[in-house]
Amino acid sequence: MGYVLPGLSVLMGLYWAVKAFGYRLWVLNGPGGGLFPLIAGILAIIFGVVMIMRRYRTKKKSDFSVKSIFPVVSVIGIIIASYIIGLIPSLGVFIIAWMVFYEKEPWLKSTAVGIGTALVFYLVFDLWLAVPLPMGLFELI
Amino acid sequence: MKRIRMMVLLAAVLISMMPLMAQGNSDIAEDGTFHMSKEARIIVPANPGGGSDISARMIADISNRNHLAEKNLVVENRPGGACAVGYNYVGSQKGDPYTLLSLHSGNIIVSAVNGWEQQWDDLTDIIAIMAWDDVTLCVRTDGPFSTIDDVIEYAKANPGKLKFGSDQRGNTSQLGFELMKKYIGIDMNYVQYDSSGDVASALLGGHVDVGILNPGECIGQVRGGLLKPVVTFAPERISGDLFGDAPTFVELGYPEISYREFRGLSGAKDMPPAALQYYEDLCRKIVETDEWKTTYLEANNLQPAFMAHDEAMEFTREHVEQVMQTFEEVGYFDLLN
Amino acid sequence: MENIALLMHGFAIAFSLENMAAAIFGAVAGLIIGAMPGLGGITGVSLLLPLTFGMNPTTAIIALAGLYYSTMYGGAFSAILLNIPGDSPAIVTSLDGYKLTQKGLPGKALNASTVSSFIGGTIGIIILTISGPLLAEAGLAFGAPELALLVLFALTSIGWLLGDDIPAGLLATAIGLMFATIGVDPALGQTRFSFGQINLLSGVSFIPLVVGFFGFSQVIDMIISGEDGAVATKVRIRDCVPTGKEIKMMLPVSIREGIIGTFVGVMPGAGATTSAFLSYIIEKRINKHRDEIGTGSMIGVAAPESSNNAAAAGAFAPLLTLGIPGGATTAVLLGGLMMWGLQPGPLLFTEQPDFVWSLIASMYIGNVICLILAFICIPILVRAISVSKKVLVPIIIAVCVIASYANSNAMFDVVLMLICGILGYLMKLADVPTTPMLLTFVLAPMLEQYVRQSFDMTRGNPSIFFRGGICWFFIVLILLVSFSPLIKNFYLKMKDKKAN
Numbered sequence: 006m007g008y009v010l011p012g013l014s015v016l017m018g019l020y021w022a023v024k025a026f027g028y029r030l031w032v033l034n035g036p037g038g039g040l041f042p043l044i045a046g047i048l049a050i051i052f053g054v055v056m057i058m059r060r061y062r063t064k065k066k067s068d069f070s071v072k073s074i075f076p077v078v079s080v081i082g083i084i085i086a087s088y089i090i091g092l093i094p095s096l097g098v099f100i101i102a103w104m105v106f107y108e109k110e111p112w113l114k115s116t117a118v119g120i121g122t123a124l125v126f127y128l129v130f131d132l133w134l135a136v137p138l139p140m141g142l143f144e145l146i
Numbered sequence: 147m148k149r150i151r152m153m154v155l156l157a158a159v160l161i162s163m164m165p166l167m168a169q170g171n172s173d174i175a176e177d178g179t180f181h182m183s184k185e186a187r188i189i190v191p192a193n194p195g196g197g198s199d200i201s202a203r204m205i206a207d208i209s210n211r212n213h214l215a216e217k218n219l220v221v222e223n224r225p226g227g228a229c230a231v232g233y234n235y236v237g238s239q240k241g242d243p244y245t246l247l248s249l250h251s252g253n254i255i256v257s258a259v260n261g262w263e264q265q266w267d268d269l270t271d272i273i274a275i276m277a278w279d280d281v282t283l284c285v286r287t288d289g290p291f292s293t294i295d296d297v298i299e300y301a302k303a304n305p306g307k308l309k310f311g312s313d314q315r316g317n318t319s320q321l322g323f324e325l326m327k328k329y330i331g332i333d334m335n336y337v338q339y340d341s342s343g344d345v346a347s348a349l350l351g352g353h354v355d356v357g358i359l360n361p362g363e364c365i366g367q368v369r370g371g372l373l374k375p376v377v378t379f380a381p382e383r384i385s386g387d388l389f390g391d392a393p394t395f396v397e398l399g400y401p402e403i404s405y406r407e408f409r410g411l412s413g414a415k416d417m418p419p420a421a422l423q424y425y426e427d428l429c430r431k432i433v434e435t436d437e438w439k440t441t442y443l444e445a446n447n448l449q450p451a452f453m454a455h456d457e458a459m460e461f462t463r464e465h466v467e468q469v470m471q472t473f474e475e476v477g478y479f480d481l482l483n
Numbered sequence: 484m485e486n487i488a489l490l491m492h493g494f495a496i497a498f499s500l501e502n503m504a505a506a507i508f509g510a511v512a513g514l515i516i517g518a519m520p521g522l523g524g525i526t527g528v529s530l531l532l533p534l535t536f537g538m539n540p541t542t543a544i545i546a547l548a549g550l551y552y553s554t555m556y557g558g559a560f561s562a563i564l565l566n567i568p569g570d571s572p573a574i575v576t577s578l579d580g581y582k583l584t585q586k587g588l589p590g591k592a593l594n595a596s597t598v599s600s601f602i603g604g605t606i607g608i609i610i611l612t613i614s615g616p617l618l619a620e621a622g623l624a625f626g627a628p629e630l631a632l633l634v635l636f637a638l639t640s641i642g643w644l645l646g647d648d649i650p651a652g653l654l655a656t657a658i659g660l661m662f663a664t665i666g667v668d669p670a671l672g673q674t675r676f677s678f679g680q681i682n683l684l685s686g687v688s689f690i691p692l693v694v695g696f697f698g699f700s701q702v703i704d705m706i707i708s709g710e711d712g713a714v715a716t717k718v719r720i721r722d723c724v725p726t727g728k729e730i731k732m733m734l735p736v737s738i739r740e741g742i743i744g745t746f747v748g749v750m751p752g753a754g755a756t757t758s759a760f761l762s763y764i765i766e767k768r769i770n771k772h773r774d775e776i777g778t779g780s781m782i783g784v785a786a787p788e789s790s791n792n793a794a795a796a797g798a799f800a801p802l803l804t805l806g807i808p809g810g811a812t813t814a815v816l817l818g819g820l821m822m823w824g825l826q827p828g829p830l831l832f833t834e835q836p837d838f839v840w841s842l843i844a845s846m847y848i849g850n851v852i853c854l855i856l857a858f859i860c861i862p863i864l865v866r867a868i869s870v871s872k873k874v875l876v877p878i879i880i881a882v883c884v885i886a887s888y889a890n891s892n893a894m895f896d897v898v899l900m901l902i903c904g905i906l907g908y909l910m911k912l913a914d915v916p917t918t919p920m921l922l923t924f925v926l927a928p929m930l931e932q933y934v935r936q937s938f939d940m941t942r943g944n945p946s947i948f949f950r951g952g953i954c955w956f957f958i959v960l961i962l963l964v965s966f967s968p969l970i971k972n973f974y975l976k977m978k979d980k981k982a983n
Contacts, residue, residue, distance in 0.1 A: 010909040014654060021661050021676070028668060028675055032481060034943030038668025038675055041931050045664055048657035055650045056913060067912040070707045076699070076880055080901050083884055084894060092888065096881040103877040110873055122878055126885055129515075134530045136889045137222050194532040195818020203536050203822065221533065226891045227684035228667065234681050260674065260684075309940050316672035337627075337939040338669065340932065343814055347751045347807040353626035353940070362821065366806040366828020445824045482673050 007067035011056040018049030075107065091141040093131070097123030173243065173421070180420035182216040186244040188411070191232020191253060193225045197279070197362070197446075201409045202248035204442045205276075205432055214431045219246070229253040230262065237269030239414040243421035246273070247412040251465060252318050258466045259316045259473060269415055272458040273422060274429035276410040277442070278449035280380040281322060282392055284357050284364055284373045286349060294377040294398065297356055298330055305333035311345045311354030314338050316478070318407055319358045321469050322379050324476050325403045349373065360407070361389050361447035380406045384449065405468065408451060410458070426454050490612055493840030497545065497848055505542045506845050509549025510852045514860065516550070516569075517557020520698045520879065522886050523570020524554040524755075524795070524812040526690065530889070532819050540823035541838050547819060548842055549849040551812055552604055552795045555755070556853050559596040559788055560860075564589055564868045565879065567698040571689060572755035572791035574921050575763045577697070578644070579776065579783025586779050590865045594725050595781040596788040597857040599737040603789030604850045606741035607748065607796025612843055616832075618797065619804040622749035627940065628947045630750065631933035632957035634926050637757055639964045640764045641919050644777070651915045658910075659923030662687050669928075669935040682895040690890040692924065695903025696910075696917050698883045702876055703908045729781055736766060736782050737789040744790030748797025754810035755791040755798070756925050762790035796846065803831060803839055 021042045029037035079099055086095035097119045104115035130136045173183050188202045199221070206219040224232040233253065239245040247270055257266040285291045291300065301308040313319040315338055323336055337354050339345045342363040349357035350372060357364075357373075361384060367373040368388050375392040378384055381404045383394055395403035411429055413422065432438055433452050443450055453461055473479060496502065516527040527550050535543035558569030563580030576596060583592035610618065625633070641656060642649075665676045666686025677683040725733070740762035747758035766786040767776045776783040798809030806827030808814035820827045825835060832839050868875070887900035910917055941947045948954060 006909070007913045010906070010913040010915060011654065013906075013909070014658060017661055018657065021664070024676065028673065029481075029670070032670050033939075035670060035935050035938030036931070037670045038673055041660065041927065042664040042675065045657055045660035048653060049661060052650050052654035052657060056654055056915070059650070060913070065914075067914075068707070069912055072706050073703045073908060076703055076706065076876075077901065077905060079880060080699075080884060080897070080904075083881075084897055087894070092885065096884060100877040100881055103880075104873060108873040118874055118878070122881055126881070130885060130889055134889070135533070136530070137892050138888070139894065193815065193818075194529050195815045195822060199533075199818070200822050203533070207537065222892075223529075223533075224892055226688070226893065227681045230681040230684050231891065231893065306942050314667065314669075314672045335939055335942050337936055338672075339936070341808075341814065343808045343817060344751065347623065347801070347805075348626065350805060350807065351623035351626055351751075366826040366830065368828075369826065370806075370829030372805070372829055441824060445826075446821065478671075481671055 006069035007060050007065065008057060011053040011060070014049045014053035015057075018046040018053060020046070021049065022046030079103065087139045087141060089141045091143055092138045093123050093126050094141075096126060174418060178420055180243065180418060180424040182244075182424075184244060185218045185220050186215070186246055187220055187222045188246045188248055189232050189236050190221060190223045190248045191225065191229035192223070194223055197360075197409070198248040198250050198253070199223065200446070201250075201277070201442070204438070205248075205411060205429075208432050208435055208437050208442075209428060211437075212435065215428050221248075228256055228260075230257075233257065233262075233266065233269050234264070236412070236414050237264055241416045241418075242414045243417045243424075245414040246425065247414075249273075249275070249408075249410040249412040250279075251407045251409075251462065254462060254466060255318050255321075255469050256316070258470055259478075267415075267459070267463075270412040271415055271417065271422065271455065272462060273411045273413050273425045273455060275408045275451055275453040275458045275461065276429055276433050277408065278380065278451045279360050279362070279407040279409055280378055280384050280449060281318070281358060281360060281405070281407060282364075282375040282378045282384070282389060283322070284349060284359050284368070284375050285355065286352060287371055287374050289352065289355070291355065291376065292374065294393065297376060298332060300355075301330075301332035301334055306335065308332070308334040308356065309337050309354040310334045311337050311339060311348050311357035313342065313345070313358070314340070316473075318405070318469065320478075321405060321472055322358050322403075324472050324478075325379075325405075328472075328476070329400045329402045346373070365447050379403065380449075384447070386447065389447065405465065409448070410453075422455060430454070486612060489836060489840045490844055493837070493842070493844035494847075496541065496837055496841035497844040501539075501542055502545050502841065502845065503848070505546040506549045506849045507852055509546040509551075510553040510849055510856055512546075513550035513553025514557040514853070514856055517554030518560040518569060518864075519557075519886055520561045520565060520567035520569060520694060520882055522554075522690070522889070523558050523573070524551050525570075525815060526890065527551070527554050528812055528815045528819075532815060532822070535819065536822060538823070540820070540825055541841050543819065543823055544816070544838065544842050545845040545849075547816060548799070548846060549852070551816070552792060552846070552849065553853045553856075555604070555788075555792045555795050556597060556600050556857050559600065559784075560593065560864060563592045563596060563784070564864060565698070566701050567879075568693055568921075571693070571921075571925050572759045572787070572794070574693070574756065574918060574925075575759045575787040576784055576791075578763070578918060579778075579780050582777075582779030583781070583784070584868075588779075589868065590861060591725060591729075591781060592784050593857075593861045593864065595729075595733060595784045597854060597861070598725070598730075599733060599740075599785035599789040600792040600857075601850060601854045602734070602737035603741035603744055604792035604796055604853075605847070606738065606789075607745040607793035608843065608846045608850065610742070610745045610793075611796055611800055611846075615800045616804040618745075618749050618800040621746075622751060622801055622809070623805075624953065625750045627933045627936035628950060629953045629957070631930060631937055632948065632954055632961065633750070634757070634930045634933060636957050636961050636964065637760055637764075638923065638926050638930060639961055640761075641922055642964070643764050643767055644916075644919060644922075648914070648916075651913075652919050655910070655915050655917065655920040656923045658906075658915075659920035660927050662692065662920075663924045663927040664931075666928075669932045680895065682891075682893060682899075686928075687899065687924075688890050688896060689925070691887040691896040691900040692903050693921060694883050694887050695900040695905075696907035696921060698879065699900060699904025700907030700911060700917070702879050702883070703904070704911060705872055705876055725781070732772065733781055733785040736770065736785050740766070740786045740790040741793040744793030745797035747790070748794030748809060749800050751801065751807065751809065755794040756922075757929075758794040759787035759791040760922060760926075762786040799842075799846075802827065803842075805829060806831065 025039035025043035028039035101119035104110040558573035562568040562573040562577035566581040
């Protein structure tokens with residue numbers, strides 16, 4: 006997995022460097038919108054390749070774990086759920102679910118933490134700061 | 147535990163649905179007039195504290211305090227994408243009579259010049275233009291120039307030397323620059339900054355020779371004797387002592403150099419005509435209040451204006467036309483890919 | 484000493500019940516907002532500004548200014564305890580602060596940050612009181628070419644942070660530069676790399692980026708490393724209190740960097756992040772204990788914290804004396820002044836002396852309130868992170884989501900945060916440091932803008948970069964930084980030869 010980032014950087018670098026010419030390198034007597042992206046792209050390609058080669062030579066293994074996928078999946082779940090039941094309830098439900106199913110904590114404690122956090126979010130973001138939070142289907146009401 | 151949560155949830159759903167059931171689904175009365183049944187939101191496509199935010203809050207405050215509308219107006223900031231996020235959000239609420247937008251002509255120009263897929267008039271309907279935000283050219287008081295003639299004379303004698311401090315390219319400030327270049331026949335350097343605060347800062351430090359600013363953005367420095375407005379881009383002089391001495395380009399014999407920025411209220415595209423009429427009347431009531439005239443117009447050095455929907459749409463289209471044509475002529479779009 | 488008399492008058496107003504309540508409210512709110520991962524000064528001021536509409540301007544500014552510099556205290560908390568900077572000025576604080584936490588000394592790091600924040604903030608306010616207008620004048624001397632060279636100097640000094648792994652650091656810089664070029668280009672105003680997203684038209688927002696790269700990737704790391712237990716084990720209060728020796732070590736650092744921070748804060752647009760970073764690398768160069776900086780040293784916490792608090796105070800000088808913003812947060816405050824019906828400008832001091840001087844007085848008071856509040860919070864905070872990871876992890880994930888959302892009220896920013904989090908985790912797997920990436924992301928757009936402005940001024944003549952003493956000063960510094968490894972090598976070789 007240690008190869009993913011340098012590899013990705015090389016690809017991104019190529020994209021940036023190619024697109025840079027379209028944004029112009031020098032325009033109206035000064036550096037154009039493409040100059041910095043070109044520098045960024047070239048740096049990314051060079052040092053991406055250097056990192057890949059070095060890793061290949063040292064044969065260093067990265068300590069990747071499948072568990073790292075759980076938080077990512079959780080956030081995707083929260084985003085989807087927020088369109089149905091609203092953002093704050095989604096976050097509360099997520100905390101409870103995480104603690105019960107992943108951490109194997111008791112229901113009561115998990116529910117308390119989940120509802121408590123959701124309540125604090127509600128007080129701070131909705132009541133106090135008046136952030137327009139997604140309400141999901143509640144918005145129809 | 148689970149059951150209690152379910153019951154609470156159910157109760158909450160039922161309670162919050164009650165007004166919906168009582169209200170029915172149409173806000174248009176039998177005689178065809180519109181009546182507000184809930185709060186309306188004014189979307190500000192920028193952060194709090196900016197010009198669009200202040201005007202939206204003024205409109206909401208005056209309306210709410212004097213009960214000019216049946217329900218309250220509330221302000222909601224949706225910044226990002228130079229105003230594209232706010233505009234597209236309002237566009238997504240097509241037909242909704244409860245989504246309004248703080249109108250600033252600069253944002254409309256951005257939509258046209260940047261060639262958005264959906265233009266300002268695809269996303270919104272202008273309800274009313276409510277104030278002119280005129281544009282002036284300022285110099286430093288202790289700098290080499292004291293009148294617009296000095297500036298023009300210097301620019302004519304030294305082509306490509308005068309540093310013209312302005313906003314980012316592709317907006318109304320560039321229009322002023324291009325019009326001056328074309329009709330006076332002078333060659334200047336366009337130096338672009340992120341905000342008008344940065345323009346004022348560079349002008350004070352002597353890093354640029356002239357700066358293009360709205361009166362509201364430099365009134366403190368003008369009163370303090372640090373900056374001086376030498377000319378205004380509006381067709382008529384700005385009222386008041388501070389800016390009243392600055393002539394217009396029309397007076398100077400350049401009738402083509404004339405444009406104004408403006409502020410007001412827009413709404414979601416295709417809201418019912420009765421609702422549009424309702425908000426138009428509301429805007430008319432607001433601009434007639436003393437609070438609007440003193441705490442908003444005077445304090446921010448804006449000029450009074452009122453144009454209702456039809457006239458405002460027509461006026462705005464002409465303004466956009468002027469900008470696009472000028473930018474086309476100077477080859478701005480050829481520079482972009 | 485007319486200023487002192489006016490300041491005393493200001494104190495009289497600031498001590499009114501209403502204004503004291505506003506100051507305390509601002510300080511508490513700022514500490515909470517600052518301590519929330521990802522929420523900092525700009526967000527706090529922007530979110531609270533609408534609430535002050537229609538308030539008495541003096542009370543309103545006291546609350547908001549209190550909030551602004553108290554976020555500087557709070558921002559360091561999450562940087563130190565969780566390695567998630569609350570705001571861009573705290574990026575540098577996390578370098579040594581989190582290492583101290585990992586060593587089991589979170590209390591020491593928090594105390595070092597609080598004490599130095601107080602010292603730096605106070606120095607900034609004193610300088611502001613004595614010579615505000617002069618200071619603002621001095622800031623005006625920095626035009627685009629000078630600022631370009633200043634930022635370039637900061638960027639070239641990132642090398643000092645890289646340690647031995649230069650390619651990894653440079654890859655991080657490249658990634659930061661790529662993210663920085665998303666959005667409007669400073670030459671023509673055209674949109675770059677927006678991938679058809681309207682939310683990217685004006686670039687990547689800092690908050691989702693930092694929450695993702697630091698916060699979210701940190702959470703992934705927490706899940707994987709160590710099956711259970713807390714982030715830091717139980718901490719004894721005894722370990723929190725700095726020793727006399729440590730205070731002696733930090734005091735000169737805080738004073739020195741407080742003065743530097745004030746001056747950097749005054750420069751238009753440079754701001755607290757640049758100052759925190761410059762202070763850190765200055766100490767890394769000149770401090771007696773420089774070898775410890777970067778491995779979890781209290782000096783590495785004290786230098787940036789003193790500096791960014793001083794910069795927050797310094798940024799008020801151009802705002803109050805000239806009516807121009809010193810940085811992003813003061814730009815929002817400038818809007819606030821107009822919203823409350825004041826006209827910011829040089830006459831503010833003479834026409835609204837009550838407003839200006841009670842604001843300055845309230846800054847002294849607010850700083851003390853922040854100090855006391857922070858001292859109360861530290862034992863609680865230290866205990867809070869001793870909470871089991873089982874509870875902490877889901878809460879941090881939830882905070883990451885809501886903080887990103889509140890940035891611009893858009894779900895897009897949550898998605899962006901997620902992408903940045905995954906990238907941040909991949910960087911960890913590839914042993915690429917995130918800090919140079921973040922600093923480049925903050926600094927590079929400034930450099931691009933200033934360079935473009937400089938060329939605009941002279942129509943492409945680069946001689947403007949050599950136009951005066953300030954320019955030459957930075958050019959010499961940049962050359963020294965760039966070639967110092969060579970000079971050092973040469974010197975060592977000569978020494979070897981002599982020894983032979």
